[in-house]
Amino acid sequence: METAPTSAPPLLVIDNLTKLFGGLRAVSEFDIEIPEQGLYGLIGPNGAGKTTVFNMITGVYPPTEGSIMLAGTSLVGLPSHIITRKGVARTFQNIRLFQNLTVLDNVRVAYHLHVGYNLAESMTRLGRFNQQERIQSDRAQDFLAVFNLQNRRDEIAKNLPYGEQRRLEIARALATEPRVLLLDEPAAGMNPVETDNLMELIHFIRDRFNLTILLIEHQMRVVMGICEWITVMDFGQVIARGTARDIQNNDRVIEAYLGKRLVRGL
């Protein structure tokens, strides 16, 4: 397997990952190695199995075969919330906010795994409750501030405009304080200005929070613009990997996106 030109040790190592839905091979022998603080891209036509990879990493579906190692410990077979506790957070392709909660509460829910008081303290408001609740709220607002959502904090999440919902989802994922962040089409539905800002933002949070990022994206501008290393999938299989320039010139990738006949004609 080719690896990206980097000296950092790999943080997330996926090997031979396979998922069968009945007879359908949704993902077949997928592998990737992402170094610490890497910013990697995963692209491919619709139905190539990209989101299924995310679902297997985060424990939504169990993999049929293969291994997923985060800093040397296996994530396979663990329930989703444990995987999140070990440091993997994600966003969703079709935004999955807690729609009827406020913006602030959305982020505070994600901070629940760092909660510093017990159930009895929460019901009686004694002990550590007030201090810890304050810390939780403050941290949540810090995350909102990063995404410029601090003025929206008391609004109901479903009332936010689309772009802000996308940003809130990333803020929420960050609140779990992950080491690896999986972004599923973060720029979908954004206008060019918003997309530019998003690209800047992704760079910024990667450096600020020491994140390792894997992102799925259809807007080539985003992928080619920020990803250090790109993996291309088609029909569940990895068909190419390399830097943005390699991928742009790869025949199989062009074929996968545009179809065979067109390529021949070119």
Added chain:
Amino acid sequence: MQTLRRIPTWISTLLVALFLFVFVYVANANGWITPYVYNVIQLAGISAISALGLNLIYGFNGQFSLGHIGFYAIGAYSSALITKEFTSRWSGTQFSALSWIIAGILGVILVILVIKRLRFDQIKKWLNSTLGELKGFERWILISLILLVIAAVIIVLGVAASWVLQKGLQALFDLLIPALPEAIGKNVLMLLALLAGGSLAALVAYLVGLPLLRLNSDYFGIATLGFAIVVYTLLQNSDLVIATMKGARGMVEIPRWTNWVWVAAVLSVLVFLLRNLVYSSYGRAIVSVREDEIAAKTMGIDIVQSKTLAFAIGGFYAGIAGGLYAHLVGFLHPSTFDFVRGFDPLIIIVFGGLGSMTGTLVASALFSAIIEGLRVILPQGFEDWRFVIYPILLLIIMLLRQQGLLGTTEWGWLRAPYAPIRDVPMVSGINSVNREVA
């Protein structure tokens, strides 16, 4: 944001609660209201407690339960057994039911803790790797057998532990409670009985919820309905096990110790606790499960824990309400806990607004007022029309207010507390990154 400095919400809410409490108390003491109305008011309070529990399960946690009445029944019968034993010594002693129930609950908790500590999944993994040569079903059977044997040993130990504990507790109660002055001893016992009934209901809820809460919403509703019918059938045949419960003939001679002070005090405490729970990190976790289970999971929420927590606390509320009910009417019959009556708390919370504590409180009062008020309003010869008019009213309300009376809005201190605004920026220059986004 400029907000007027207003009176803190807890003051106005406390004043309203105090006013209601004193008003009913004085009205009853001076005979302004008939004993019948006094009873109805207490019943309204009791159904509010039970409905609050269901609102936590369904309104906040989103788990559609039709079996709430089962927990209500468990609380009612178990607390009635305890106090009836104290007053009428049906078992020959005074505190065996109380000590058995407490010891039993502790014993089961002990077993659960030990089983959790043992990490069964690890044992299973180890067995899986050692028995790896066997194929599918055979391995499954062998492993289940081994695990069953381990579990059986732990359970036997747990039973032994609770047996010893029961002897100790009974001796302790025999010593302590008769030593108290009669008025105090009675109330202490009532409190213990309510707590024991509520805890038993909570424990049963936990054990029932653990396998069933994996089910999809409607299937969970049906399974809990099945649970309620199982409880009902067991109660109808309870005389086969404990004679004094009298099965289908109805349990009598339960001391009538519930009064307005008890109902109001218990209701206030439970509302206080529930409100605090809902507006804490645990409460937000519970609500997030209702909003989107998969998102909650990937945000690190242990959804099984959240669901069982809400279900057990909801069961606890129902159990406490059942205990108060038993000591209000002094007579328990299985038909009171029929699944058709089990729809009452569901109707109350939907009527009041799912996920609104204020709505539940208001709706319980209105519900009792409608049901009992019809009895008063309807002219002679039309009493049978009560349950014809009630569903018509229900239909009209549902057609007019589909989100319930209050939707999800809350009043006063029951509203979500305002989180203080963070004024110190975390990192300077963050906003410059997003200068054009807003």
Added chain:
Amino acid sequence: MKLTWRRLPLKLIAWVIYALLAAGIVYGIIGLVRLNGSVFFIQAILDGLKLGFVYALIALGYTMVYGIVRLINFAHCDVFMVGAFASYYAITRFGWGFVPAILLAMVVCILLNITIERVAYKPLRNAPRITALITAIGVSFFLEYFTALKFAFGADYITYKRPFEVVVWDIGGVLISNITVIIVAVTILLLLLLLYVINKTKIGKAMRATSLDKTAARLMGINIDGIITLTFAIGAALAGAGGVLYAIAFPQIWTFMGIMPGMKAFVAAVLGGIGNIGGAVIGSLLMGEIEVLTVSFVPFGSRLRDLFAFLVLIIVFIVKPTGILGEPQVEKV
């Protein structure tokens, strides 16, 4: 393969367990048969079948309505009750025979159920599902208590007069009455008719499409409201027939008679996998058998029969969360 020496004893243990399990099941069945003789056993199975077929008629109404509008129609059991009463009046007041009486019951139930759907459920089609459920409970209460009023059916138990003489055949000690034959025959006839409509006609195809995806079905030009009304009508017709058959089998009727059989039929539908017609039938037969076998063979069985029926439900759910024939629901992420 390494460690083969351990393979044999493990294999042996597994086979011993198999043998013990099989022996246990065989011993249990033989024990049941020998307890009161094989005739008694067959008799119990037949009685269970009789009950199960009646449940099936009710369960189909629940399962079809659920399949189309995802509503637990609690009022369905009261439609069943009205069917029994309609045939009672037809038989005792007008002296009608069995066939016209059952047809009348079906027509009355269809009209009633369509009215309920129009008045109570249709305005709530876009409301939260729980609102419609509460409304269904309200309709159920209304039907029960309204028909119990003096000028309606009255609140007393009424003895149902069968429209035909009961004939009992003795086949080797097993007693089969013409009631059982009629119940099984009518149910199977209606079931075949239903299967034909659903699988072979255009309307049936429209119904299946609607249950899969309402929006898509509407875009394909299917009249959703018409299909929903039709579903309620078919369910009601089956419930009406079920009401008549139930009254013939257990000839005592009153306005609350629907609750328990309705509940069991509904649970049977869920047990089989709600929304699934074959599942409803299998679940109902299972439910009938459990009930009758409990009464026949378990000590205190007649008092404990509901207990067993619902315990089986809970156990099935734990093993297979969507019922026997239900398909697992997978949420797309």
